[in-house]
Amino acid sequence: MEKFGRGQPVSRVEDSRFLTGAGRYIDDMAPADALFAYVLRSTVGHGRINGIDTSAAAESPGVHLIVTASDLTEAGLTGGIGATKVRQPDGTRGADPKRPMLAEGKVRHVGEAIALVVADSLIAAKDAAELIELDIDELPAHVALATGGEELHDEAPQNRAFTYGLGDKDAVEAAIAGAARVVRFDVPDHRIIVNSMEPRGVWAEAADGRIHVCVNGQGVWGPKGDLAKWFGRDPEQFRVTTPDVGGGFGMKGSPYPEMFLVAFAAEKVGRPVRWMSDRTEAMLTDNGGRDLTSTSTLAFDENNRIVAYKVESVSNIGAYNSNYAQMIQTELFSKVMPGTYDIPLARLEVTGVYTNTAPVDAYRGAGRPEAIYVLERSMDNAARELGVDPWELRRTNFIRPDQFPYTSATGTTYDVGEFSRLLDRAREEADLAGLDQRRSASEARGRLRGVGLSYYIESILGDPSETSTVVFGEDGVEIRVGTQSNGQGHETVYARFLADHTGIPMERIRVVQGDSDLIPTGGGTGGSRSVTVQNNATLVTVDKMVREFSAFLAEEEGVDAGEITFDDERFRIPGSNLTPTMLDVADMARARGREELLTQTAVGKLEARSFPNGAHVAEVEIDPETGVVTVERYTVVDDFGNLINPMLAEGQVHGGVAQGLGQVLMEHGVYDETGQLLTATFMDYAMPRSDDMPWVAFHSVPVPSVYNVMGMKGCGEAGTVGAMAAVANAVADAVAARGLAGKVAMPLTPLRVWSLLNEAAA
Secondary structure: OOHHHOOOOOOOOOHHHHHOOOOOOHHHHOOOOOEEEEEEEOOOOOEEEEEEEOHHHHOOOOEEEEEOHHHHHHOOOOOOOOOOOOEOOOOOEOOOOOOOOOOOOEEOOOOOEEEEEEEOOHHHHHHHHOOOEEEEEEOOOOOOOOOOOOOOOOOOHHHEEEEEEEOOHHHHHHHHHOOOEEEEEEEEEEEEOOOOOOOOEEEEEEEOOEEEEEEOOOOOHHHHHHHHHHHOOOHHHEEEEOOOOOOOOOHHHOOOHHHHHHHHHHHHHOOOEEEEOOHHHHHHHOOEEEEEEEEEEEEEOOOOOEEEEEEEEEEEEEOOOOOOHHHHHHHHHHHOOOOOEOOOOEEEEEEEEEOOOOOEOOOOOOOHHHHHHHHHHHHHHHHHHHOOOHHHHHHHHEOOHHHOOEEOOOOOEEOOOOHHHHHHHHHHHOOHHHHHHHHHHHHHOOOEEEEEEEEEEOOOOOOOEEEEEEEEEOOEEEEEEOOOOOOOOHHHHHHHHHHHHHOOOHHHEEEEOOEOOOOOOOOOOOOOOHHHHHHHHHHHHHHHHHHHHHHHHHHHHOOOHHHOEEOOOOEEOOOOOOOOOHHHHHHHHHHOOOHHHHEEEEEEEOOOOOOOEEEEEEEEEEEOOOOEEEEEEEEEEEEOEOOOOHHHHHHHHHHHHHHHHHHHHOOOOOEOOOOOEOOOOOOOOOOOOHHHOOOEEEEEOOOOOOOOOOOEOOOOOHHHHHHHHHHHHHHHHHHHHHOOHHHOOOOOOHHHHHHHHHHHHO
8 A cells, every 4th residue: 555545545525515515606605685697698699789778677676787788888898708819820810809798789699698687686687688678680690610601700701710730731641642541531529518517607796996706617817817807907906716616627717708797797786796597598608519520531551550640620619719719629639639649740720610609618628539539530430441450550550658758740749658558458358358249149139239449648738837825724724726626526635645745634634725815826727737737736835845844843953954854744853752743843833933834835837748548448239229329338448647546536537438428429519500509408408317327447557657756647538538439439330230330420319320220221
């Protein structure tokens, strides 16, 4: 067993309060005297606003404030929501149309905010909103995943948001032209709606020249900066807090209009104001995920080694640029585009388009699941076209261990990897030797059975720096962190890690997060960065504590500080039988009035990113009579480096697989030709339930990262990155004997699978 239980399962300390209803979420935290905000939203996908009359609504009982775009302009608040823009081949940036807080001149998607109503109750606010008179001329909607159509923005002719190119185009084309075999494949990746368990919400209050905004997001420092910029004020005039959060998945990492509007309203009326989304509102307005289509080209030599790889994609941005929308299918996609394969030449070409749909942004994995899905579906298809085993085609092209550190064709440098070793373990754990017997048993029942492999690699994203503050109080220790848990178990991991490296009992440690007044800086959560980056900062803080506590003990005991040692539990002082713990030294410092020693802060920065990787093996059974696909077996062999808490890592994988499986088999956000969302309730948008999920068998084969002293690799998004292609490839394998493997495309709903099988039979 590792010292102090490092690398051992520890049950989540936060679960008892979550499971007993004691969690404190955004709607639990609003002040008792808060007014209620309701957002009037567009009911048309595309239209020109001729007029808004709020006079009758303003006289409605209980109404305190109505805000439209003109009111914001009168207040001098003319800015919109910012977003990153990709660099195009000619050196310019992608299109940058304004995304207003409230619709200005036009509405561009169903659900776009037009007015904010603040009243004594939510019912009063809704009643007043119904009295607002809107004059909107409906325009043709553009919902196709293509350029052209009715233009949404003057700044984006033909609705082109950007063009993007990476890699030596001429060299790639020459390699493809000279290849022994070339396999092309179309890979659609449809839109999903995130549907976090807790929808978005915010409340705000203004007092003493400051505005306190409480938002259920993925970090407090991004919102603080956004608010300061929009209001045109010093950032210190804003305090942002975040309570418990019921799921984020990237969707809650972006700014949305409601946060700014509620802050404005709270200051305007001099009362706290609260807003909470309902489920349909969330489906209409939350950033969607994925929504692209790609064509891949894999070129092989006579030995089935890849000589070039090209991907051409069209990506839906939605009606406006969201936070990282332009970067997801370009810069982030490219980081893992070549996967785990030794591909000498690669080319990525992407066109982003605006459509009359809700914006699209990061969803668990943010570009990496999309890239791996294209690659692993293409590798499976290529194996079929080449007449070789798909497992062996991957092994033939794997980057060898002796090639690390390895710089990929798209410019990403991987530190370590032993992909063949993990693949061997996956074959064993998935019991491929028994597949024929299980397939025969399925056939005897009139069912089809198939197995699918996906070998993924993920690039950890986000700020490589993080802050950690340790505060020694009289009744315990706080560790203040710059990340933000959205349900991942951070309170357990961070407390356990600090306990392991200081000897402070875990039950004496309280994790504090989500308060910009308490934490000097922070990068929030996203990109699977949290545990690796935050624990690195904790190590740096512990080192600082040891130095300063040693210097203090040296003064007290009359010895040289360099002679004092700390063994992760106690200090050792030469010539003394004293072996004080961290808590003992803190008590001594408090008794001597050395308060400066009781708060220790440090910033840690990772040298480089880590690269989780692994094999997902899905085994499915299909009932041809109904088209129902059942995932019968699911095996994961992951390299997450050294695990801090295997139980929590496994839980992250289970959740990620559920989201990947959900997209492959059932989830699908659908708009009609007018821009109306047809899947705006759970009656029409299918989410995976417990009986849709197989048991996910998780196995760890760590190859420690050399980019951090802990040898860790992130794990938060890996389950989704690996799951999508594994399940889709399994379905393709199941129908391959009927010549349908190349026609398998998500979502593999019963109707789609049944139709595919029956069309083939006909």
